[in-house]
Amino acid sequence: MSTPPSPSIAEPLYGASFGQAIVRFFRKYATFSGRASRSEYWWWQLATTLVYLVLAALALGIGFATGGLNAEGDVFYLSPAFNIGIALAAGWAVVTLIPQIAIAVRRLHDVNLSGWLVLLRLLPSVGDVILLVLTVLPPNPAGARFDKR
Structure with missing residues (x-):
């Protein structure tokens, strides 16, 4: 029995695996x-969250390992080496900013909504909640209008 061919990179991949979602994320960078x-969307969200958790653990690990007590011995401080982990997290955020917005726009398109709704993230607190609800909605076949023809 042969496996069905996977859709082209231009089409959404329903039931994508973790690896497929990551590959498609970077292939469709902008x-x-x-x-x-x-x-595709939620596997990527999991992957980027894991990267941030690893970088935070690295930053704290370096900071605590090279930190110490102040001269009076009453306050523990993180060493300046802590900034290495922070810089790595900031670098990851910069590298993935545009594709993160792009995948959110494409996810909204799959629900047959305008990609401009991604700007809801600019609304403090409530915008993220609204976008969360919109990204968990099931696909709408009418969203095909956003595909390149």
Whole structure:
């Protein structure tokens, strides 16, 4: 029995695996047209969260390992080496900023909503909650209107 061919990179991949979602994320680095399936979007969210957790643990580990007590011995401080981990996290944020916005736009397209709704993130607190709800909605076939023709 042969496996069905996977859709082209221009189409959403429903039921994407973790690895497929990561590969597609970077292959569609700054692509704002088209659609992204829920699995593509949420696997990427998990991956980037894991990267941030590892970088935070690295920063704290370096900071605590090279930190110490102040001269009076009453306050523990993180060493300046802590900034290495912070710089790595900031670098990751910069490198993934545009594609993070792009995948959110494509996810909104898959629900048949305008990608401009990603600007809801600019609303403190409530914007992220609204965007969260919108990204968990099931795909809408009418979202195909956002595909390149």
